[in-house]
Amino acid sequence: MAFTHQRGTASHPIILVLCILLVLAVPVAAAPTTELHVVKLAADGVTVLDETTVDYTWLEGNLPVRGDGETHYYLQGPVFELEWERVHPGEPYDPWNPGEDVNVKEKDMGAVKGTDLKEICNLVGGMAEEETVRVRAADGMSRLFPYRNVYEPEPRQGPIVITWYRADEGYVPDYYSGMRLVFFADTSTNPDGLHAFGVSDMRECFDPDYWYFFQPGLPTTTGLSVQYVSEIVIYSDEEPTGSIHITSTPSGAAVYVDDEETGDVTPCTLSGIETGSHAVRVETEGFAPPDEEWVNVVANAVLEVEFNLSPETGTIAVSSVPTNASIVLDGNVTGLFTDTTLDAVPVGEHTIELEMPGYRNATRTVVVEKEECSILDVVLFSDKITPAEPASGIGSVAISSVPTNASIFLDGNATGLRTDATLDLVPVGEHTIELRIPGYRNATRTVVVEKEECSILDVVLSQAGGETGANASTGHNGTPAGHRAPVPKNPLETFIAAVLNFLSVMFPFFGTEGDLPGTPGQKSTPAPGGDTAPPVPTGTPLLPAPTPDDTWITKNHSGGIYVESYPPGMTIVVDNRRLVWQTPHIVYGLREGLHSIRVEESDPDRSGEDSGYRFETVQTWVYPDSIATVMLDGVTPSYKKTIQVDSEAYLGEKFTVNGLFPAGTIPDDAEIEGATSWITVFRNGTYLSYRTPHSIEAGKTFTVEPWSADTVSIGICSSPEGAAAFIDGFPTGEFTPCRIEGLSPGQHRIQVSKPGYLPAGDVITIPEGCSTGGVITCTLREYTHGDLLVESTIPDARIYLYGRYTGEKTPHTFSGMSIGTHEVRVVSENDSTTVEDVLVNPGETTRCLVTLKE
Template sequence: MVVTHRRGTAPHPIILVLCILLALAAPVTAATTELHVVRHAADGVTVLEETTVDYTWLEQNLPVQGDGRTHYYHQGPVFEGDPWNPEEDVNVIEKDMGAVKGTDLADICDLVGGMREGETVRIRAADGMSREFPYRNVYEPEPRQGPMVITWYKADEGYVPDYYSGMRLVFFADTSSNPDGLHAFGVWDMHECFDSDYWYFFQPGLPTTTGLSVQYVSDVIIYSDEEPTGSIHVNSTPSGAAVFIDDEETGDVTPCTLSGIELGSYSVRVEKEGFIPSDEEWVNVVANAVAEVEFNLIPETESGGGSSSGDGGGGGSRNGSIAITSVPMNASIYLDGNATEFRTDATLEDVPPGEHTIELVLPGYWNITRTVTVEKAECTLLDLIFENSTTGEATTKTGRIAVFSVPTNASIYLDGKDTGSRTNATLQAVPVGEHTIELVLPGYWNITRTVTVAEAERSTIDVILSPSGGKTETNTTTGNDGTAATRPTPAQKNPLEAFIATILNILTGIFPFFGTGEDLPTTPGPESTPDPGEDSATPVLTSTPMVPVPTPDDTRSVKNHSGGIYVTSHPPGMTIVVDNRRQIWQTPRIVYGLREGLHSIRVEKSESDRSGEDSSFQFETVQTWVYPDTITPVHLDGVTPSYKKTIRIDSETCRGEKFTMSGSFPAATIPDDAEIEGAKSWVTVSRDGVYHSFAIPYGIGAGRTFWIEPEDADTVPISINSNPEDAAVFIDGFPTGKCTPCRVEGLSPGQHRILVSKPGYITAEDVITIPEGARTGGAVTCTLREYIDGDLLVESTIPDARIYLYGRYTGEKTPHTFTGMSIGTYEVRVVTENDSKTIEDVLVKPGETTRCLVNLKEDNS
């Protein structure tokens, strides 16, 4: 009996569970009572205007369609005979939509700016089902179709939500095409009134109009052809400076707001007579917002003119100048009690001869006041060290750096600033701590070293410079900072150095691997061999505040200002949109000839697919950085759900430093917000040639702050090679200034993205993980895949004309050859101050150089 009882009752809980699961799986549908009405820009993402209204507002504020007595009908599928049923006498009376009232869809669209010819609107239900319709059927319906009405009242049920299938889209057709005098929108009416792209079928070959009657309408979404725009507000001190956008003069002067600018990244600079032209600032324009950029202009240095001895008979006396430096920098300078608007280090020009009072003000430090005597036509030097206002001690102690090079006479840069000294020389009074020394000599590769200065001691740097010409001398090695330093040719090395180099090459060959995204081997590999006089210990970051180091630049002699992107998508075959300009190409595709800097990239369905059913593709717009002579990979996934959240990146010791997210540019400056995605996101800080990688905890909440503080952990080198060679190398989005084959120093434990790029080849990249305690990063060897390309030579009858591709300035001027251009036709535009001309359908052929010569008018004034 017990067994029988168990057998008899066991199925009941199972049935109960199944019933519960079925109930949960059933779609939850209920009448809607309000509409979200939105008008998107041409990118399909940017919101131009939106509003939310409920049925009571619609009834009280817009014309009411329907009288509550007249019934309206649609037509279901016709299974026998002609499925189009021109007679409209089958399956019509059964599809009574009721005596309904509602609001014309056109009136609803007008709440957010309306529609225009060629645009579409999507009617979406609360359960996700939707239908899309073109402008003509919404705003210019034929009588047999009638107005498209969002109904919110049904006579036998009342208003929503009692009207259980409302809000509902119903076509208010007239009676002209129905033999029974019904207000019916039949399948033949759809055939005659709609373009075939918008016909609806119950099954293939079985048209129906009931499928167009969307129930539970919650959203009205207009896809307009209007380009989204934003604004840029430009200010300068002093004001009245001419404003340039992407190197084109706007005709405006500061302060000004430039409106109607399409979305994307633009370079902004200003010029004012008597002042040094500003550096360009990159500004990201977003829809319906104002981006701000401000410039502090520096007066030009007086040329002095004439001989310094005697007044040339004119007797006109000249003023002098005061050069002021301080430790720390960035102190406000006051001259004779008046603010100068300058900060240290700076030179005050055109100062009258005689005694003057200089006061420096820096928060957290005691003010410094000095009296100086200025002589006419001479520069007075003032070098000051602040004392901490809390401890009363000097802010820094100093040491010396002796810099030697072969050959000599190389310009010495200390922490990015020209010291005015040339090798061989000793830099005096250098603050204690880590510093970057860069040597620059025309005809030779730049070389960079990191050195640690101790109090009252001398540090030494002794390097050999390599000529920048010749393929046999293009191999580079690194200093401790990871930026490009030259590797001497075998002829330049002493026998011991040549022997060490040979051993390193052999060891590198023993541990090759192609980036797999997994942990690197922990087998000990070749150690970094220090140059003579250089400490082999890994530099240690200190808590001493430092001036922000700019993003590393490629130290090769870069003449070009443009590069490219390799755009892929999942699924492929999507149309590419660059800087909000729709291109004719589809993914995958190389787009070359883009100006160095930020670009916005997205993809969208092709024109032939846009009128189809809602797809599950959800592509986002991404911001990517283009480097000269480099192809940056851009992948957009429209299928895999994106789970992103925004966090704050901050640090006590790294404020002002650049960082990247998951190894990809563009870089941001600490502190800043950052978007993370997935379980293996990481932050990389590039500081003094060390690539510090910090894994972000997966569970960190949106809006939280992730603090990063570099530890005194050892860093390791990594050897990188490619086939073919001479490909540019990037670590975590930062350019190393090196080309394959090369060795990059300064990688911390953690994840790193390795990227190598060469024009004419598809970029290779991968993510590696360096385990804690590793003594080497191993070696990466990759094969670059060549793509079919040609060259484009753009010339003009007037030289130095600006060249435009893809509707944007490329940064290049005529004559210029764009290498690595994908095969196809291009629109080329060249612009001078007096003329501009566009050449369409310029065809780039495989393996050839296409010449585009543009005739421009000269200035006849």
């Protein structure tokens, strides 16, 4: 008995352990949910535009209630052949069952009440056309629905309702499958008058991409009825936005973003700016335009941008007779004396006053132009001279000569001025002007000065010993020298006329071209068949050649990505927009900035069978006129950990992980993987590589120390040439062939990219102590592509591709587009038009002209 007792007591723990194991082996079923997290994501699939959380009591009390708690709603399960044969003996099998009489009554969803999915979406701003919403369960199951089926459902489908009450079970959580998605269909297609949403209804109401199959060839609507709904996610086409607060010293400067005037002046905060890189600049009259600032706008954040403006300046050359007069500028004593030049004078109108003991003060107004020298010549009059009678007064004489730089004598007295110049404060009456210059005959003229008028004197000097006639002098329009005229509106015209007059008089003296002094190194023999260029007289001013800054350069705002996957053949999803292409493939026409990239299995049957592939969603940065590489591995497990990157020396500097964008800003989190990860800090044009220790734990801080060693240069070549060069994800601004300075020893990712070609590159290691990084040569492989020219009847309309704004405006040509059909959307201020199936052919430019209403 004792032995038996011992065996019995021993068996109890064993049974207990087995029971525990059995319990653990059974998966925990998802429980009914009582609240919903509703979120609206931006077009990048990451940025939250709006979100809220509500429970069933709030839904019932604040939004319209669907259902009366008495009417039953039905879905339709898969129509199996055996069941079809039982109901339709001898008839051809049709899994779509248009008669809606197989496996319908068995799928009674009950007498339920709930809230229209449309009303729930509206809590966070609602949906727009071409947008989608995902209804997700607590256990991870989810279904995706387009705008039309949520906001414009056909009666045979009915509203999509998230139910939280069932008559025979009550409210959630007693409603054991709630919250549950149910279609509140009408009775129009059911032969028994049931509110049933059948598979044939699904075929007619839904686009094929949203049909659901129990298994290939077996459609069902029950698979759309998500149970335990916990989250509603809207994937919108809205660009994520942030704000820019712009200040300037001085304030009141006009603000431009991406070369477009905003209508605001500093200080101001611009809201609704789409995330990504933007060029910001300010302008104000009288100040030199500062360099534009490229800023990276972050969603739901305010970025500070400050400009310190420098006044535009010119100079004033001030001379007087006699010299050594004190110069006062705008009422402020300068401490300078004539003759001298005032430097760095702000552009605009200024007042110059000359003061000198024994002489009357002289005040003049001068207009200073940007980077030009204004000339002011003043004759000071003794304060001992008795003021003239009221009928008397003063005037001026504008004197020009060919050649210039002749000394001016007034009434036999040296003025200290040289032509071309203006004598101010000349007493009214008759005066004698004499011009003297070595190598030329002196020229004497008589002028009559009238009160507050300017007499104009133009003189052509004859060379000493020349055979030309007597010195001639004429005023404007052929009037005699000394003719009184109002002050000319444009003194430059006077000078040009004098030069032309001089050429007409002197040209016979120069003789033939062969008599002209040759310019060193200049070839006089004309090109065969070409015209002989006329000689350029010595001293004739030539217009400067246009500089590169004079040429308008169009800046593109879009680029592309090259998406690869392992295994290949996966459907590409960009910014939550499912594309028609499969990996590997080029997607071109994406706006500069951050994009979310993922891939899905290309399963036309939508069977939902699990292949075991696990692809992550990655974010990549697109640069204009470049193609970024994105590789997605669905087989190899990922072992990533997040660390903190910090540095006192490099606070605020940008860094990348493994040479891939997007970049972080120190301090920031970084996701690393494996034993070969490295951080590259970009500082003052250098690329500083730091290997992260393999032993660092998740959540720990990696401190970047100041770099003390030398950096080296690397040569980058490509075939073909002209590819943009990138170091560790950072654009260098250089094109191959080129040499890039500032690379530290360590690992670096070198990439080159050119529209129309697949990007290429490699990861290199520069050893310690090297004097150079060597040369890397990349071969770019051309892919089949064409160009897409998008125009519109209203110019400057925004162009959308793949459901997102490209950053470009009409007219614009997208180079390097993948061949095939594209959907082009163009949006103006008052209208928008979508053109589907725009076919891009290889090696051709496809023109898409979009008509917009004004």
